[in-house]
Amino acid sequence: MEIQSSGVQPRATGPLAQADQLVLDLLPAAVYVCDGHGRIVRYNRRASELWGRSPDLLETEERFCGAHRLLDADGRLVPHDGSPMAKVLTSGEGVQDREVQIERPDGSRIWVLVNIAALFDENGSVSGAINCFQDVTDRKRAETQARESDRALVASEQRWRKLLEALPSAVYTTDGNGRLNFYNEAAATLWGYRPQLGETLWCGSLRLFWPDGRPMPHDQCPMAATVKAGIPVTGEAVLGRPDGSRIPFSAHPMPLEDESGAMTGAINMLVDISRHKRAEERQILLINELNHRVKNTLATVQSLAMQSLRHSASAEAFRDTFGARLRALSRAHDLLTTGSWEKAGLRSIALQELEPHGFEGGSRIEVHGDDLELPPRAALTLSMAFHELATNAVKHGALSEPAGRLLLEWSVAKRDDGRNHLEIVWVERGGPPVSPPNRRGFGSRLVERSVVSELQGEVNLDFAQEGLRCFIDIPLPAPVSRQT
């Protein structure tokens, strides 16, 4: 590139002047010189490169700056006579490290860092100025990018924080030393208070316990394990709130790492598992209750078997008696299951036991009474009682002969004690003559014992010659609902 050096100077001539220009052109910085009128008297190669043009020297139309257009740091156009160089020539005061933008003829822009010093003549008047400027576009671009990525980082962090805040699960973080540096609302709610950030260690809960109820030091909680070992952990514990309540929870701490993989802290999510624990306890309770019922029922079946064995003359008789009793018990269970083990209807109970003995034929057996709802205990007792009475009637009583009749009826009446009493009457007629048995059979024992002990009722078994009569009187727990 040809360097323009015509004009006012140099004073030196020959090889020295040539060396002078060469030095300027070898400089990595751009340099130009203006005279007192602002005319460009000299510039080096780098200046020409940065301007993107080579202005004519001593051009009066184009003073102060060789750039196509000049813009300030904010991107506003600066007229050449308002440029830093023009100001230095006016004031004589230099400029240090001013950032401006140069727009080249092709429209491209670069950032330059400008330093200007004034030149004075022997009278102390400003005779010119030297402008030394360098391209800082790359640095400016890097700075802008860094600012933008900082902004993006802040925005991203805010987004994450908002996200964590909005989570319904309790979440908190600690630094690498285990000090809390963030927790969300759900965590504060779970803990029942707001621990001090930057001070509280390991976990924000006031107190901690092992699942078995022993106190757990904070530095042994799952979060502490994660921060100390740098690995994710899952654990269960119980936290104690300031109000004394305790909440079982599961913790899921994970280490947080920077880009280099170094641990910067940890994040922990706490899940309230009290509902889960309650369900677990309820299930255990239900299983225990079921086991209890099964064992009691087995004892009941054992009793039926022993009683049947005791009064049976043969294995066949035992088989029939025991089987029939087991079926009666099972049918009563069926009725109770239909009523969710809360109730069963008296009429349903009676019919269930009488139907196998010809109730449906109609004429021999009469049943009168509402389908009173009975509690499980009374339902089971009366079920077995009817079974024993019916079996006895079929074997020895009225139902053992075609002419025999059976009447079963009941009603509810209010008594002097203020309670409703259920009165059941079982009357057999037309069967073979009845005589009181020599020894108490299982049936009568069962009926008497169960009605008296379990239902606080009374039983009167009348072995009248014309037929067995059984009167049962049971005080009812109020209120009694009726189904008709």
Added chain:
Amino acid sequence: MPGEVSLRGCRVLLVEDETLVALLLEDMLEEIGCTVAAFAASVREGVKLAESLDLDAAVLDVNVGGVEVYPVAEALAARRIPFVFCSGYGASGLQPPWCEKPVLAKPFVQTELESALRRVCAAVPPDP
């Protein structure tokens, strides 16, 4: 015979809400040689009998109509009358301070009842 406690003629209180099971127990006790002195199907009735009757031993169902039988046990313990628990829950069904007491797990057979009764009767020091 030293160490062998006779159950013959033992007057036993029976607390059991399930009639069928009570009948079974009654038969078993009679087979063993005991007498069923009284029978209760509720804790309230059981306490009354445990406080007033002349008794040598008792058999207590733990869950009597949904109520725990412990008040009866306390009444018996106060009179130094030995007793055996029986329960569908087995031994795990007992609450403190009764956990160490013998429990017959339902269903049980006559020999189990007999040896349990012998054990508790032998453990009670005779009155001076």
